[in-house]
Amino acid sequence: MAVLTLLAPAKLNLFLHINGKRADGYHELETLFTLLDFGDELTFEANEKGSVTIEGAPSDINLADNLIFKAAQMLRPYTAQTTGAHIVLNKRLPMGGGVGGGSSDAATTLLALNELWNCQLNVSELANLGVKLGADVPVFVRGVSAHAQGIGENLLPVSLSEKFYLVVSPGVHVSTAAIFGHPDLPRDTPKLSDGWSMENTRNDCEVLVKKLYPEVEKTLEWLLKYAPSKMTGTGACCFAEFTSREAAERVLQTLPENWQGFVAKSVNCSPVHKQLNIPL
Numbered sequence: 663m664a665v666l667t668l669l670a671p672a673k674l675n676l677f678l679h680i681n682g683k684r685a686d687g688y689h690e691l692e693t694l695f696t697l698l699d700f701g702d703e704l705t706f707e708a709n710e711k712g713s714v715t716i717e718g719a720p721s722d723i724n725l726a727d728n729l730i731f732k733a734a735q736m737l738r739p740y741t742a743q744t745t746g747a748h749i750v751l752n753k754r755l756p757m758g759g760g761v762g763g764g765s766s767d768a769a770t771t772l773l774a775l776n777e778l779w780n781c782q783l784n785v786s787e788l789a790n791l792g793v794k795l796g797a798d799v800p801v802f803v804r805g806v807s808a809h810a811q812g813i814g815e816n817l818l819p820v821s822l823s824e825k826f827y828l829v830v831s832p833g834v835h836v837s838t839a840a841i842f843g844h845p846d847l848p849r850d851t852p853k854l855s856d857g858w859s860m861e862n863t864r865n866d867c868e869v870l871v872k873k874l875y876p877e878v879e880k881t882l883e884w885l886l887k888y889a890p891s892k893m894t895g896t897g898a899c900c901f902a903e904f905t906s907r908e909a910a911e912r913v914l915q916t917l918p919e920n921w922q923g924f925v926a927k928s929v930n931c932s933p934v935h936k937q938l939n940i941p942l
């Protein structure tokens with residue numbers, strides 16, 4: 663049976679503005695997603711065992727809660743009952759870090775099993791399934807860097823100039839739901855009427871997360887000594903933007919011991935889509 667090894671790329675929110683709160687409790691956002699050339703690695707082996715098994719899954723997440731498993735279950739109605747898969751995860755991205763690892767794992771699973779299980783769904787249909795798993799899943803299913811509105815599912819592809827990012831995980835876990843539910847979160851940023859730059863945009867979650875997690879504040883203060891820097895998503899990861907890989911790598915070499923980091927290049931198209939020949 664066919665085997666596929668694919669990357670589940672990370673994302674950064676180059677800015678994240680919160681425009682309001684909707685009646686369903688979710689927040690109306692404006693954000694700029696860039697995809698990165700670094701991420702988790704997933705190997706999919708289709709079989710005829712009628713079930714899905716995962717090797718290398720984070721031990722603190724039950725199988726039924728794993729976004730990889732949930733994504734596979736969503737495709738069950740579109741394939742034969744006897745179809746199954748064994749999936750090996752090589753987790754490289756910090757969990758709950760704002761770099762979208764779980765969402766990207768889910769999207770890569772939808773794209774890979776759609777192919778291996780011959781489900782014949784198109785990218786729009788997969789994105790509609792994906793948003794039920796998380797607001798961040800559609801951007802990875804579409805596989806493009808994008809300006810996003812709505813809860814993050816209303817996507818306009820963008821072509822961003824190539825940059826190199828040093829992404830630092832301060833080693834604390836920030837709950838997305840807790841930040842969105844916090845009374846001190848600003849929720850009234852107007853939509854951008856002009857273009858964006860690192861300077862005229864911000865991450866609206868940053869002030870609150872820095873207050874609740876001083877380690878995030880320390881990380882940002884440290885990065886800002888070297889380059890324009892922001893937090894991504896609801897944190898806790900922060901990134902600094904460079905124009906060359908060497909400059910980013912030089913700063914990574916001096917990273918304080920208790921933090922983890924990686925350097926990655928921004929990409930406008932997901933490596934998954936290139937590998938599977940999915941038109942963008």
Ligand SMILES: C[C@@](CO)(OP(=O)(O)O)[C@H](O)COP(=O)(O)OP(=O)(O)OC[C@H]1O[C@@H](n2ccc(N)nc2=O)[C@H](O)[C@@H]1O
Pocket residue numbers: 675678687688689690691693759760761762765795796797798799812813814838839842843894895896897
């Ligand atoms: C904030 C962002 C920005 O990219 O990133 P992360 O920091 O999580 O990566 C995302 O919108 C997160 O997407 P995702 O992590 O998929 O969130 P979900 O599982 O859909 O939602 C988790 C919880 O966050 C809240 N939530 C999420 C998205 C949104 N637009 N409004 C919300 O209020 C809801 O309370 C929801 O129950």
Ligand SMILES: Nc1ncnc2c1ncn2[C@@H]1O[C@H](COP(=O)(O)OP(=O)(O)O)[C@@H](O)[C@H]1O
Pocket residue numbers: 723727728729730756757758759760761762763764765766767798838895896897
């Ligand atoms: N395969 C998975 N990888 C990572 N996290 C997962 C996975 N499956 C479920 N989760 C859960 O989803 C949450 C959010 O994951 P992740 O996408 O890494 O964070 P974020 O949305 O902050 O970027 C995690 O805290 C974890 O509990």
